[in-house]
Amino acid sequence: MKIIVCIKRVPGISEADIKLAAGSMNVDLGRLPMDVNEADNCAIEEAIRMKEAHGGSVHTVTIGSGEDDVMIRMALAKGCDASTRIDSPELPAHTSPLAIAKVLATAIREMEFDLVLTGAMAADTGNMAVGVALAAELGVHHAAVVRKLDLAGDQIRVVRELEGGAGEVLNMRLPALLTIQTGINKPRYAPILGIRAAQKKELKVLSLAQLGLDPGELAGPESTVQFEGFHFPAVVNKAEQIEGNLDMKSELLAARIVQWGVL
Numbered sequence: 001m002k003i004i005v006c007i008k009r010v011p012g013i014s015e016a017d018i019k020l021a022a023g024s025m026n027v028d029l030g031r032l033p034m035d036v037n038e039a040d041n042c043a044i045e046e047a048i049r050m051k052e053a054h055g056g057s058v059h060t061v062t063i064g065s066g067e068d069d070v071m072i073r074m075a076l077a078k079g080c081d082a083s084t085r086i087d088s089p090e091l092p093a094h095t096s097p098l099a100i101a102k103v104l105a106t107a108i109r110e111m112e113f114d115l116v117l118t119g120a121m122a123a124d125t126g127n128m129a130v131g132v133a134l135a136a137e138l139g140v141h142h143a144a145v146v147r148k149l150d151l152a153g154d155q156i157r158v159v160r161e162l163e164g165g166a167g168e169v170l171n172m173r174l175p176a177l178l179t180i181q182t183g184i185n186k187p188r189y190a191p192i193l194g195i196r197a198a199q200k201k202e203l204k205v206l207s208l209a210q211l212g213l214d215p216g217e218l219a220g221p222e223s224t225v226q227f228e229g230f231h232f233p234a235v236v237n238k239a240e241q242i243e244g245n246l247d248m249k250s251e252l253l254a255a256r257i258v259q260w261g262v263l
Contacts, residue, residue, distance in 0.1 A: 001056030003047040004108055004116045006134070007040040007075060009068045010124040020230050027230065036071045039119025043180040045187040047117055048079040050151055056114070057081040061107055063088055063100065069203065076198035077190035084204045090215035091208075094225040097129035099218050104130070105137035106211045115156070116177040120145045131179035141176040147184050 011032035018027060036044070047058045058080040062068050065087065072083045086107055091099075108116065116138065118131035128144070135142030147167065148159040154174045159167045161181050190198075208215050240256075242249045 001114045003058045004113045005043050005047045005060045006118040008037045009071045010037045039182050041187045043117040045185045073198045076201045077194035082202040094227040101133035114174045118179050120179040120181045135177040141172040144179045145181045146178045147181045
């Protein structure tokens with residue numbers, strides 16, 4: 001069984017003081033630590049667990065520069081077997097999810113695979129579209145925001161997260177693509193021996209030209225998000241105290257809820 005995991009390097013912002021770069025067209029990344037996307041890390045862990053239980057191999061795919069190699073080597077140190085990095089300096093910073101999915105699909109089609117895993121969401125952009133778009137490009141079954149999975153032969157049973165904490169159970173035949181939700185597992189740390197072994201594992205670097213893709217087409221207006229800029233939301237403190245008896249308060253509160261569009 002061969003599992004492909006798509007991973008991305010993102011800034012860590014959970015405990016950081018966020019500042020905007022000059023021109024407000026990006027976050028100032030100077031002081032932010034960079035690491036693998038949290039949901040992608042859970043996808044790596046899930047793939048390695050399946051490999052340990054059922055055999056096979058795990059191959060990571062990344063779109064990025066040489067700065068991503070440390071992240072990739074850590075995935076190899078945890079138990080992934082090989083990696084492919086697509087070097088794409090020609091792509092603009094705000095390339096659309098559909099164009100990203102096309103690049104990934106072009107690389108993955110050249111590999112024989114049974115299962116593709118991606119993170120459910122990118123922590124830097126809040127984007128959840130690449131995984132499902134990639135499934136459409138590859139022409140395989142898919143399930144998004146998966147919080148549990150069980151593999152049995154060429155069948156996979158998944159529980160995907162719905163709004164309000166509900167879950168949907170799906171059974172599908174491989175090959176398939178799943179986008180993995182954070183919390184599905186607790187990702188492992190890379191052992192010292194794994195870190196040493198990772199230096200000898202394959203990390204293939206491909207260009208867009210080697211994949212037969214036209215950088216000009218991928219960087220065109222139809223393939224980019226029209227980005228206008230970042231800004232911090234205005235801080236507004238406003239509270240209304242409802243006076244009167246219980247009936248009056250209930251009536252006024254119900255009217256406010258309707259006014260605000262909550263119901």
